[in-house]
Amino acid sequence: MFDPSFVGKEYAPFTVEVEKGRLRLFAKAIGETNPIYTDEAAAKAAGYRSLPAPPTFPFTIAMDAEQPFLVLADMGIDKTKSVHGEQAFTYYADICAGDVITGQQKIVEIFEKKGGALLFIITETRLVNQADTPVCDLRTVIVVRNG
């Protein structure tokens, strides 16, 4: 049985700077060949301030701040028993190299399935840039195997 008082818990805000070199490495790692993701001149020609962060990069921003593991540690859950069940992104504005992104994670829902054999933890994180513009919301479902 989980502690229901965790539902609604908000964690301390975190801040991550989006670095050009990191975005280039990310593009290389995923086999991205569109030059807007690696060549700043191509990015600017496409109307971006600098290299844009690809669609799933916001999760890396949260990961850099160790947000997914923070919740598990806080709830006393062994992370080797957890898997990433679902991930959703809602986009509001570009995230580009040079941006300083602040986020805050909240536990929005916790429930059990299969008689308590599986625990589902749902968190939401809003990312806001240095101009206080919301850029992306993340919704993460973590599934924990009990026992």
Place this chain on the structure above:
Amino acid sequence: MNVTYDGIQVGDAIPALTKPAIGPLQLALFAGASGDHNPIHLDEQAAKGGGLPGVIAHGMLSMAFLGQVLTDWVPQRCIRNFSTRFAAMAYPGDVITCKGTVTAKREADGDKLIDLEITAENQKGERTLIGQATVALP
């Protein structure tokens, strides 16, 4: 070839994307690039110790591939939302193909929106990711 709202019909498939086989170098690069340093993606012994058959690929690597099937099709700024369920694991050596199908066209608040079902599947045709996306088109 710009993609437009009027040029799209429900049931249309977007161009599929087949990625090169996932290899150990890619998993090492993605560990560094994504910030996910969990050893189950890098270290065979750690993966087996965690009850897995061996090293598994990062789910977010496959989701990044799924993002590419969208950004290869329309500019990234068109994407309003993008989500997936991690339905099955991917392993080194797997060849992942990402596909998308238009499920709805709708107008909301002056935006012309296209809803898609997007999936990633391995070389055996098993779906590893089952997701949705909404894009706004001119």
